[in-house]
Amino acid sequence: MREERVMLIVNDDHLRRARVKSLDEWCPYCSKALAAYPLIMSDESEQNVYHAACALQLATEILVDLFTFFHPPAPYAPLFMLTQPSSAPNREGGDYALNGS
Numbered sequence: 001m002r003e004e005r006v007m008l009i010v011n012d013d014h015l016r017r018a019r020v021k022s023l024d025e026w027c028p029y030c031s032k033a034l035a036a037y038p039l040i041m042s043d044e045s046e047q048n049v050y051h052a053a054c055a056l057q058l059a060t061e062i063l064v065d066l067f068t069f070f071h072p073p074a075p076y077a078p079l080f081m082l083t084q085p086s087s088a089p090n091r092e093g094g095d096y097a098l099n100g101s
């Protein structure tokens with residue numbers, strides 16, 4: 001079913017299936033009218049349609065943010081928090097769990 005939720009929109013039929021009523025609707029990324037194909041629909045819980053270029057920009061920003069999180073520039077040290085709720089049994093870590101529980 002996941003394949004049906006990620007949709008590249010290249011014609012009016014696709015647009016109707018994505019529930020876009022008008023190309024005057026705004027792209028949630030750049031706040032400009034959708035206006036032109038191709039568009040792309042996200043698979044977030046809230047259905048959004050973006051310009052394909054905006055979706056690419058958004059994905060790139062997420063990747064950069066993730067990279068910065070795992071490899072922060074000096075003088076910042078990487079911050080990792082690998083913890084589990086103490087009430088949850090550790091099924092996967094077993095005796096090798098990081099928190100020793």
Ligand SMILES: [Zn+2]
Binds near residue numbers: 027029030031032
């Ligand atoms: Zn846009």
